[in-house]
Amino acid sequence: MPNNRSETDSLGLVEVSAEALYGAQTARAIKNFPISGLRANPALIRALAMIKLAAAEANQSLGLITPEQGSAIQQAACEIVDGQHHEHFVVDVFQAGAGVSLHMNANEVIANRAGQILGEPLGTYKRVHPNDHVNYGQSTNDVFPSAMRLSVLLALRELYPVLDDLAGSFHAKAEEFRDVLKAGRTHMQDATPITLGQEFAAYAVAVRKAAENIRAQAQGLMELGLGGSAVGTGLNTHPEYRARAIANLARISGFDLKPAADMRWVMQSNAPMADVSAALRTLALEMIRISNDLRLLSSGPNTGMNEIHLPSLQPGSSIMPGKVNPVLAELTAMVAFQVIGNDTATAYAVQAGQLELNVMMPAMTHNTLQSITILTSTLRELDHRCIRGLTANRDRCAHYAASTIALATALNPYIGYAKAAALVKESVATGKSIVALARENGLLTEEQIAEILDPKNMTEPHAKQP
Structure with missing residues (x-):
């Protein structure tokens, strides 16, 4: 197929889109998980690239990958952090457990882009391999x-x-x-x-x-x-890798990241x-x-x-x-x-x-x-x-403030709860306001009505009490 290239993974031969930065394992995931059509959030893609950048810096500084490999991986990862190549992260959000497919998607994109930087054709992985170099000392886990x-x-x-x-x-x-x-x-x-x-x-x-x-x-x-590798024991990692990688990641991301206790x-x-x-x-x-x-x-x-x-x-x-x-x-x-x-x-x-x-x-x-x-x-x-x-x-607000039957609450200290409740019932039955009924029944003087039944005073904690 002229628009494809052939790659091989541990399960055998796989056809991959010729222009894709991803590789065989991602191509398998596309076929295995046609579930939602949803792709990874850009924040997750950037986070994966930041980790690969931090890991490459650590591995290169420890002599575990060559300066050529480290530099190319870091450049490729930086491009992804900056928002490039996200269209090549194609694994559905609903995928195999633990995120293996998306993780390998990231490893393959970075490896292929690093190979391009070094002048290699896509899918060859001769100078930068997704597992051996991009993923050195790491596990999906x-x-x-x-x-x-x-x-x-x-x-x-x-x-x-x-x-x-x-x-x-x-x-x-x-x-x-x-x-x-x-x-x-x-x-x-x-x-x-x-x-x-x-x-x-x-x-x-x-x-x-x-x-x-x-x-x-x-x-x-x-x-x-x-740095925990497969089960949290750090298998296949350099003794200094974990601390260096997380320190690098903290610098790259701007967060106060630290190794878990x-x-x-x-x-x-x-x-x-x-x-x-x-x-x-x-x-x-x-x-x-x-x-x-x-x-x-x-x-x-x-x-x-x-x-x-x-x-x-x-x-x-x-x-x-x-x-x-x-x-x-x-x-x-x-x-x-x-x-x-x-x-x-x-x-x-x-x-x-x-x-x-x-x-x-x-x-x-x-x-x-x-x-x-x-x-x-x-x-x-x-x-x-x-x-x-x-x-x-x-x-409208002022109308409701003057109309609420709960104005009678302010009368409790003066006429008691029972008389205030009777006033409320009368207000509901007649349609007259609490203020009008207090005046009509001679319950308060005009000065008291102005102060006690003023809605504004009821909204402030320093309202006067008898």
């Missing part, structure tokens, strides 16, 4: 879990500023709406007054707390088992992945809650709460003219549902290890990285295209 952890750290680096910006936007709205009085609601029923600013301030805190939790859990990803533990256990995934789930839960609040607060315009106006982004109906929907709040909830599902899949994968290895790492990697990717994109859009542009319906 220590490379893939290290790449998995590093890829999540790389992806989170993109999420953190988005969360910081979103929290900042909620805080800015809290300041903008600090004087907007409205009715609070508990059990979806009238409650004592609050300001719209206080509600948005709480949203800012929720996002910040979720971000802090993710950052804290991500610290566990800094411990790597690189026990290489067997870090190969057997993926608890840090479960921790990070769970923290992402917590963020998702908070965003579902907040997005639902945004939908409720903007509901209407004539038959809902209509306390805030969200930016109009698109027509909301194919049949109802003029209808506009809270599309980004809806999107946020749907994406968060996916993150919760991803966390469930990750949790099952994390507990599925046996003895010296957990072979379910491709599943937990894909799900965790997808969660980070879709949260990053969604929350950026929610911030820029929704939160920053929303406005308050001050008149």
